[in-house]
Amino acid sequence: MRALLLEDKGKVFEMKVGTTEKPAPGKGEILVKIKATALNPVDYKTGNGGNPNWTYPHILGLDSAGIVEEVGSDVANIKVGDRVVYHGDLTKKGGYAEYGLTTAHTVSIIPEGISFEDAAALPTAGYTAYQALFYKMHAAKGQTILVHAGAGGVGGFAIQLAKNSGLTVLTTASSANHEYVKSLGADYAIDYRQEDFVEKALDITNGLGVDLVLDTVGRDNADKSLKALAFNGQIAFIAGPPNANDAISFAHPLSFHQVALGSVHESNHLREQKTLAEMGDHMLSMLQDKKINPMVEKVIPLEEVPKALAELSTRRVKGKIVAKISE
Structure with missing residues (x-):
């Protein structure tokens, strides 16, 4: 699959699109065909600092939206074909790729009428x-x-x-x-x-x-x-x-x-992990009712993510930048 590859820590702004192995879902996981992934400051911060759980090349990107392509064992609440958005686990490979894995109990179903780009802007x-x-x-x-x-x-x-x-x-x-x-x-x-x-x-x-x-x-x-x-x-x-x-x-x-939103993935606290889905469900409902603005200021191709992360690091960016991963 195509993915934006981080070859080593500290090389965030040098990332390039390459190919890597398509993942497969395990117990309680789903495989998502990613349509959009939002940029966040945590991307360049963790990418520059690294993480002991990573192997390289690594894939950054925490906030992804797409279509469920495959479900693992013990998944009951999500089915193939569902449109979903999720906040990923920063210790694992992320969403600047054609496919991503996440836990089924932390995702939210995207209502009809909401674009993948707008949904992806929400999580982090x-x-x-x-x-x-x-x-x-x-x-x-x-x-x-x-x-x-x-x-x-x-x-x-x-x-x-x-x-x-x-x-x-x-x-x-x-x-x-x-x-x-x-x-x-x-x-x-x-x-x-x-x-x-x-x-x-x-x-x-x-x-x-x-x-x-x-x-x-x-x-x-x-x-x-x-x-x-x-x-x-x-x-x-x-x-x-x-x-x-x-x-x-x-x-x-x-x-x-x-x-510390992202730490919940490592907490082994199921009830707290499910709050990610609860927050997502409520915010998507508000977005559908036009009570909130997703603040998407720019949509870019995957290849332009490194340049946009460098722009984000200046702390002068307004709203959200989202990468379109696939049509």
Whole structure:
């Protein structure tokens, strides 16, 4: 089968399309004829760092959508011909290939009318935002949330999910992206280059602070974000924790939530693994009802993935980039 091959760690931007053996499904697995795979920062990060479970050449790509071609033993909920989308296991070969393997209990059926490209845009960014908001912080109508990097994948989905749930949404973004993040549902856009987001958040909330923060930027940004939190505020982080020890205070209690979506595949925790399908089902339903925008800004051929990942690594990309794998 055709696949984009990573010959060794650190060679992400040098990947080329080649041929490799077509996989076969084992117990509880399905073989998917992949139609589209979305790009994510985790691709170049893990590709550059490597993984002890990989053999080379390796295939990157976590978010794939396609048609089930074969099912393994003990698969009851998925059948050949189903249109599915899934978040893959980063310790295994991924979706920049004509075929991919995944576990049947973690996939979602794509409703009619939703393209493979739009479906593939959801898993890593969308499920991460969903998990942070609803499984970790239990976001609720009437609360305020500060979403960092709102023009990115996780941030963009978080804005939409929060707005759909009745929250007031503040987000950080460059001034060039203010109109874009507001089109996704942000009530307030803060230019992180020109404004102090803590001061702005406190000003907008009349000094109370926000109820929730989703930090996708890094440890220092998460640490600073604690100052924007209200009494009993919560922060969810995906790119490094804030200094919780210094922040813990009886007078101003806070809650801290680590979000690590992909680790669920190695957890052997069946109930938690099934939440991938649950999140996918809900987000696909929202997409079908036009309650969320998949934010697909560009669709590219498989050969252009390395160049697009290099572009993604600048952290200036808006929305999602998706690779069309086959017609």
